[in-house]
Amino acid sequence: MIIKEAKTNGFCFGVKKAIALAKKTAKTSQKKNLYIIGDIVHNEKVVRDLELMGIKKVNSISEIPSGATLVLKAHGSPPQFYQQARKRRLKVIDATCPMVKEIHKKALYWEKQGWRVIVFGDRTHEEVIALCGYLKKPLVIEKSKEAKKIKNCQRAVLICQSTQSIDEALNLLKELAKKIKEIVFLNTICQETLNRQQEVKNLAKESDKILIIGSRKSANTRRLYQISRKINPSTFWIQEASNLNLDIFSPSDKIGLISGASTPREIIKEVKNKLLNRN
Numbered sequence: 286m287i288i289k290e291a292k293t294n295g296f297c298f299g300v301k302k303a304i305a306l307a308k309k310t311a312k313t314s315q316k317k318n319l320y321i322i323g324d325i326v327h328n329e330k331v332v333r334d335l336e337l338m339g340i341k342k343v344n345s346i347s348e349i350p351s352g353a354t355l356v357l358k359a360h361g362s363p364p365q366f367y368q369q370a371r372k373r374r375l376k377v378i379d380a381t382c383p384m385v386k387e388i389h390k391k392a393l394y395w396e397k398q399g400w401r402v403i404v405f406g407d408r409t410h411e412e413v414i415a416l417c418g419y420l421k422k423p424l425v426i427e428k429s430k431e432a433k434k435i436k437n438c439q440r441a442v443l444i445c446q447s448t449q450s451i452d453e454a455l456n457l458l459k460e461l462a463k464k465i466k467e468i469v470f471l472n473t474i475c476q477e478t479l480n481r482q483q484e485v486k487n488l489a490k491e492s493d494k495i496l497i498i499g500s501r502k503s504a505n506t507r508r509l510y511q512i513s514r515k516i517n518p519s520t521f522w523i524q525e526a527s528n529l530n531l532d533i534f535s536p537s538d539k540i541g542l543i544s545g546a547s548t549p550r551e552i553i554k555e556v557k558n559k560l561l562n563r564n
């Protein structure tokens with residue numbers, strides 16, 4: 286069995302930064318009054334580890350006592366979170382990825398210039414919800430076929446969720462160009478995502494089987510899975526080593542191993558060891 290690990294495996298820059306900030310905050314605050322709304326990043330192990338360090342997960346700001354510390358997650362938070370936190374006198378530790386903040390700024394700029402902002406992203410994903418919170422009239426599109434429904438739009442700017450598929454974004458752009466007179470494309474898919482998408486394509490072509498490792502909640506992991514499956518139907522998505530079904534592999538297999546941007550290296554190592562130790 287030959288295992289080829291992706292060079293991009295492990296945390297991306299934004300996830301690494303967010304986790305380091307949360308851990309540092311947990312250490313310095315001595316586990317007192319420390320809260321987060323939702324998951325810092327989409328990985329169950331990371332979330333569990335931070336909970337053990339004393340960061341309590343809640344669903345809304347109203348559950349956090351006045352004067353406590355609030356850690357904001359990597360995918361970004363809507364402006365209302367900052368306003369409500371100020372009102373409740375919370376100390377805010379902002380772990381938003383700088384690339385995500387950049388997307389907020391760009392979208393706001395174009396909207397202020399009078400352009401309709403079209404967001405290519407998953408409607409229910411926190412990054413998209415947060416971004417839309419900054420805009421007056423955003424239009425979210427999940428699939429290029431939705432472009433057909435657009436009416437009376439003279440000029441628009443297309444902005445992408447940071448973990449979207451570049452191929453899908455370009456397909457959407459083509460469809461939008463048929464409906465909208467002036468269309469500007471801002472490629473806000475982050476470089477880390479683009480690198481992983483390119484790597485999964487290469488791996489999918491040269492491997493017998495592909496293992497995608499990451500949480501079911503992780504949008505970038507899902508994207509890697511979808512891209513890989515189109516090229517290589519023997520693509521499997523697992524969250525951790527315990528999900529690995531060794532029966533599907535044969536000793537002569539060449540296996541490509543790639544992780545989502547929020548998958549810890551320990552999990553990738555456990556998966557690799559389980560594969561190597563199969564009888």
Ligand code: SF4
Pocket residue numbers: 297298299300359382383384385447448475476477478505546
């Ligand atoms: S995938 Fe990109 S935008 Fe998202 S957290 Fe990582 S570096 Fe930031």
